[in-house]
Amino acid sequence: MLLALLALILAMGATMALQRAFVPKYALDLAGGTTVTLSPVTQSGAAPSQESLDLxxxxxxxxxxxxxxxxxxxxKSGDNIVISVPGAGTEAVVKLIGTTAELRFRQVLAVAPANAMPGKLPTAPATPVPSGSPSPTGSAKPSSTAKPSSTAKPAPTGTPAGRALSSALTAPTPAPSASGSGKPAKPSGGATPQPTAPSGQPADPASEDPFAGVDFTGVDPAVVEQFKKLDCTKKDRGQGAQDDPNKQFVACSDDGAAKYVxxxxxxxGTEVSGASSGVDSTTGEWVVSVNFKSQGASQFSQITGQITSAPQPRNQLAMVLDGVVISAPVIEEPIPGGQARISGSFTQKTAGDLANQLKYGALPLKFQQSSIEEVSSTLGSDQLQGGLLAGGIGLILVVLYSLLYYRGLGLVAVASLAVASILTYQAVVLLGHNANFRLSLPHIIGLIVSIGITADSFIVYFERMRDEMKEGRRSLRVAVEVAWVRARRTILIADAVMFIAALVLYFLAVGGVAGFAFAMGLTTxxxxAVVFLFTKPFVAALAKLSFFAKGHRLSGLDAERMSREPSDVRTTVPQEG
Structure with missing residues (x-):
């Protein structure tokens, strides 16, 4: 058991070293962060309903x-929503919480370069390729498990948001170029699209009309005018727009390279049943998988079947998130099954953020940031020092009491507390690095107090063991085993009650209370683990030493302490020779 515990501690330590995570993550009161106040914006200008705000x-x-x-x-604060996020910068918080995450799948009717404007020729590379269409070497092939009817040609020039693929496809993604900005790097080799004639040939660059050759058949004239005037070189590119799903729509690509009708x-997006991020086993890139409800799966299969025989670019299916085209792959065959994938130059964080936005639904309102503040952690740092000082004093007192009352056995108590502290620290660090678990001041105090649970457990075991020896019929080795059989049931029942309470509190509470409940369940x-893997085996090992087996007066198991009788009629406790 002791070897198993040692292996566990070493494994967790090795994981911390590999991930270079040695310090826990702290919450808003200890690490600072960002506080954002969102004000709802309605189309009518009226105050939003409380139901929509609650949602x-x-x-x-x-x-x-x-x-x-x-x-x-x-x-909520009146009609506003106040969000406080620890350890995060303003840009990351606004991007995560301020978008509506409204997802639409729309057929592409027309495409042009981002800066194409009436009376102004767009600047474009000599041999452009429409965004989302394949290059001569960029065709996607179904994997060995793919259905014959589930193929598509994704863009080899993915944007930071990526390309949409059938879940059966495993097309490789070009390596992203180096980027030091902290944002996902865009794959190299991309090109800005330019208008194409109905025959598929590039429009004459010398033409005075930048939209010559663009087929607007079936497009509402008002939408055409809006398309021609749209400038996608602007920074926001329409991010967060609430598009009407029942009308034709004009949008920019996420990378600002093209604009679409x-x-x-x-x-x-309401037909999305779930989303998750992960690594594609074939390409090694991060992808986001999107699952549809039954009606959405049928609609997705139908639209991919309808546009397969359409001319370029009308054989492309654009995926629009918050009014921006994040992908527009060419669809060659129907894609049944109710699953799609978004892939591209994702990082683990950007893939996870997008999956969370899609999984947790679309905001019922559009919001604007009325105030953004960076929160300092100065006060929290002072409180942390005071809390750690109080916790340290409390632990010292527990150690002193254990040594004075249990003497030699007190060393087992101290060692058990030390092992519990090491495991708790390692668990908190790893959970912070991998599950974003953040420690607030109440959590830290809760962890310190919860170590008392470990103290309760070995006290139950020690007292049961001493009771067995006080009977005067058992040696220390026998008492250790008999007492353990009886004590472990009490320990498990007590810990089960504590864990159930933590579990209920975790699922019913929100915010810091849920985190505190998690910390309480973790320490339980x-x-x-400590009592079963360390305390009991350690006591069994000490029972073999003559210092404890023969009842030395400093062992805590001497005859005087083990006697149930007054000193003048004391019976002798059997000791091992």
């Missing part, structure tokens, strides 16, 4: 603190 609060809370571990806080939405599990 928005729940969705934003799930986005920023879906596991309940990050200690992010989301609350799109048909009415074939599949709405660690207590079980």
């Amino acid at each position: 928005a609060v729940n969705i934003i809370r799930e986005r920023v603190n879906g596991t309940g571990l990050s200690d992010a806080d989301v609350a 799109l048909e009415k939405a074939a599949v709405k 599990l660690i207590d079980i």
